[in-house]
């Protein structure tokens with residue numbers, strides 16, 4: 001079984017468009033993962049129907065039990081994160097400001113502060129319109145630990161792929177170079193580095209290449225919006241070549257692409273020219289795995 005992770009150094013580089021295009025060629029028993037848990041958007045093009053849903057817990061949630069609180073104010077004054085507020089004479093913990101250090105619980109004279117695992121998101125296994133299953137998740141707003149959630153759904157995807165005797169897992173990685181991107185790349189066979197032909201696209205790709213060289217994983221390059229800026233195109237080609245990264249595909253800049261995406265069109269599904277581009281890209285990536 002091979003695992004291919006699609007990443008870009010920034011949001012908006014076209015990573016999810018490329019992943020959705022590649023997924024068109026997956027077999028029904030293969031598995032797709034949307035690892036952009038802060039803003040998953042593959043669902044727009046693939047119309048997944050959830051078949052399994054699970055809660056994701058991460059970190060701790062502290063709560064003041066009002067029946068036991070004698071309103072001494074110790075927790076309020078000692079919390080270094082100003083996470084305790086007074087609402088109508090009651091001391092209450094603000095979940096977003098709370099860093100979970102546990103000091104308030106430790107110093108409370110009446111043991112009025114309880115702690116429980118914190119529900120921070122949801123994980124899903126869904127059936128897509130193409131028949132293969134997609135593992136995806138959604139982290140609640142302002143929650144942290146996206147790296148843990150990404151690692152979690154990758155584990156679910158691997159188990160599912162094993163059960164279904166899948167040959168391929170494709171992962172749409174999170175944008176950027178943070179811990180969730182590192183989590184997405186860990187343990188994969190191939191990383192497809194999607195660069196956008198823009199100044200920020202070049203800068204972010206330089207950082208992503210630097211990060212990815214720490215992983216023992218084969219890297220392939222892809223340039224999106226090719227032709228938008230000829231000077232940057234040349235610099236991106238030189239950058240990939242200087243790092244020994246083979247460029248396996250290009251998608252020319254076209255104002256039609258955002259129009260198709262606006263209409264929720266997965267490029268290879270309805271446009272013959274794009275079908276050929278993605279088919280050839282899929283083939284070259286698979287050759288890279290062998």
Ligand code: SF4
Pocket residue numbers: 064068069070071072073074075076091107108109110111112113
């Ligand atoms: S330290 Fe305990 S008793 Fe005092 S205000 Fe805080 S929760 Fe209430």
Ligand code: SF4
Pocket residue numbers: 062078079080081082083084093097098099100101102103104105
């Ligand atoms: S757990 Fe720490 S950060 Fe959260 S309210 Fe208590 S003292 Fe403040």
